Each structure stands twice: as C-alpha cells, then as structure tokens.
Amino acid sequence: MYYENELKALKRSARYRTREVVDNNVLDFASNDYLGLSHNKKLHNRTCQTLSELPIHSSKASLLVNGYHQIHKDFEDSLKEANGFEDAVVLGSGFNANIALIEALVRRGDDLFMDELYHASGVLASQINGINVKYFKHNDMKELSEMLKSSDAKRKVVAVEGIYSMDGDLVDSEVFSICDNEDAILIVDEAHSSGVVGDKLMGVFDLYNIDAKPNHIKMGTLGKAYGSFGAYILASEHIVDYLINRAKPIIYATSLSLYDTLLAHNSLKYILSNINSLKGEIAVRQRVVSEELGISVEGLIVPILIGDNAKVVEIKNRLFANGYAVGGIRQPTVKSAIIRLIARLGQSEEELRALCKSIKSMTV
Numbered sequence: 001m002y003y004e005n006e007l008k009a010l011k012r013s014a015r016y017r018t019r020e021v022v023d024n025n026v027l028d029f030a031s032n033d034y035l036g037l038s039h040n041k042k043l044h045n046r047t048c049q050t051l052s053e054l055p056i057h058s059s060k061a062s063l064l065v066n067g068y069h070q071i072h073k074d075f076e077d078s079l080k081e082a083n084g085f086e087d088a089v090v091l092g093s094g095f096n097a098n099i100a101l102i103e104a105l106v107r108r109g110d111d112l113f114m115d116e117l118y119h120a121s122g123v124l125a126s127q128i129n130g131i132n133v134k135y136f137k138h139n140d141m142k143e144l145s146e147m148l149k150s151s152d153a154k155r156k157v158v159a160v161e162g163i164y165s166m167d168g169d170l171v172d173s174e175v176f177s178i179c180d181n182e183d184a185i186l187i188v189d190e191a192h193s194s195g196v197v198g199d200k201l202m203g204v205f206d207l208y209n210i211d212a213k214p215n216h217i218k219m220g221t222l223g224k225a226y227g228s229f230g231a232y233i234l235a236s237e238h239i240v241d242y243l244i245n246r247a248k249p250i251i252y253a254t255s256l257s258l259y260d261t262l263l264a265h266n267s268l269k270y271i272l273s274n275i276n277s278l279k280g281e282i283a284v285r286q287r288v289v290s291e292e293l294g295i296s297v298e299g300l301i302v303p304i305l306i307g308d309n310a311k312v313v314e315i316k317n318r319l320f321a322n323g324y325a326v327g328g329i330r331q332p333t334v335k336s337a338i339i340r341l342i343a344r345l346g347q348s349e350e351e352l353r354a355l356c357k358s359i360k361s362m363t364v
Helices: 004-012 041-052 070-083 094-105 120-126 141-150 174-181 237-246 258-273 275-293 309-321 349-363
Strands: 087-091 111-115 133-136 156-161 185-189 216-221 231-235 301-305 327-329 338-342
Touching: 041 258, 070 087, 070 231, 070 258, 087 094, 087 237, 094 120, 094 156, 094 185, 094 216, 094 231, 094 237, 111 120, 111 141, 133 141, 141 156, 141 174, 156 174, 174 185, 231 237, 258 275, 275 301, 275 349, 309 327, 309 338, 309 349, 338 349
Parallel strands: 111 133, 111 156, 156 185, 185 216
Antiparallel strands: 087 231, 216 231, 301 338, 327 338
C-alpha cells in the first residue's frame, strides 16, 4: 500500500484521525455552533420557505459568471452595515477565505507577518508563490511592532485571529494601533469571535470599539455562530474590488449556495434582534466554566490542558461513552494535547455543569 508506513506511524503516536458519523443522542460540546442556531427550526423553515418561492435554488456559477444573486448582495449589504465596513463579499468557506486573502494580497516585495498560532488555512496560503512570511510569537505585540518597523517591504500585511481557535484567547487590542501606525494591512480572522463577543456580538472590532479603516480586513465564517456554511470578507471598497479581480477562490469557485447565504442572513437578523438574551446566556456558561473548572474564558472555547495524546483520546472516549461529545485535540495541531470543550448555547447550563464535573473527576 502506498502510505501504509505513514499511517502506522500516526497510529503509534496517537495522532491517527477517523471520521465518525454524528450521534445526535450525544450532547454536543464539540462543535463550533456557538449559539446553537443549527438547531433553530424557525430559521431553517423561514429560509426554506423563501427559497421555495424563488425561480431557482442553486447558485449555478461563480460570482463573476452569472452566479451573483440578490440573496448574496442583500446579505453582503447587511453584513457591512452591521460591522461598519464599506464593502463585503461572500465565498465558500473560512478556509477558502484565508487562501483568497493571503494569496491575493501578499505580492512580490511584500512581507506577511503572521501570529504563530494562526489557522492552518493561512499557513497553507503563505506557502503559495514563495510568499515572504515572518511569524511573531503568539500575541506578542512588542515583537510584531519591532518586526514591522525593521521591514522595508513594499506592503506589510499582518494576520491575526479575533479569538484563537484552540487556546480560546483574544487578540491583543494593541494590534490595531500598531498596524495603523505602521500603515500595515491588518487581516483579522473572526471565525471564533463573530457572534460571541462585542456589544452587538459582531466580534473583536465591536468589542474593542474599532472603527474600520482602509487598512482593516475582517474575515468571518458562517459555519460557526451563524449555524450555516460559508464565509465572508469585509473591507474597503478598494480591497474588495481587488479581491474580486485577483482572489482565485472567489473567481474560480461556484458562489456560496443560496440556502446557506439566506440562512446566514436570517441568523444575522436573529443575533441582532436578541443581543441581550444571547449575551446573558454566554455569560452564564462562562460563569459555570469558571466555577467548575477554574478556567476564565473570553468566548466559549474552553481548552483543558492534558499534555498527552493518548490520554486525551482516552478521556474523550470516556466522556463520549457517558453521553458527551468534546474535542480531543492532539499534537501537532496544538503544542500540547488538550480537551477542547465548547460551552455552546445549544446545550443547557445544567448539562454543561455536569460535563465540567465529569472532566474534573477525570483530570485531577
């Protein structure tokens, strides 16, 4: 077999992965459905009803070849209004959004400065076309500032996450002033922060009260807090115009499905109409995690350090047998193996508290 030895090595190191069909009888504390909107049948039914009244139900082509529908434009308009940006474009996934941004924006003679914990999609994109990428220590704003000051690149592009997907910590707010002062383009991946933090639950721009500037770019996903699928990029009209003309995942891919776009739009309306109640539910879950596990979290990602790949798998399997799905994240995805608990609103306060007690009994 072509890769038999490689697969054996993964199994020996407890890094072997498998696909498991979702068991809906198990309580979900593993997915990124932060607000539980994937279970909201009213949003689903409303979306289906609207779509059934349209002459077509499929995007059929790329955004630039007969695939840009009023549904796409309406959602983009609502996104840019809710987030205070000039323009927006929707596309197929957060992974593709990072590929689109980094591959298109970082040209010859430019420097890319990336947080060392940035998502794998950004890392992959940085390896395309010989991009000159420089990593700075996680959330180390002093090192980033020094690196930017010493760069003589034509353009400087910085990539950070709003909330980091594994550790669950917030980006340092200083990154905005540093990039503004150094005239650096700033990409903020808000996949795990949009819908979770901020006065309007729009993410870290909202949380830190940052007015969008021409050098600011926000990328977010629709498959997490929005309970749908796909992604969006928010930026100045100038940068969106450039991406539409240069970003391959926008130009050459079929546009985002009409169902997913419309569902995400309905979810956005739901979030904006229920801000206070959602924020209250988020605060309840943060308090439970603090009380039971002694962990303070900024969002809804709860990393529990285990440090051993095999033990993480064992704990994850024991919890699953007890009716709880959690993430067992192993090296090399993280530096040290963790149980990744998502304190999502789709499960109750009581269910979360019981899970935390179970985890504590297994990890002391």
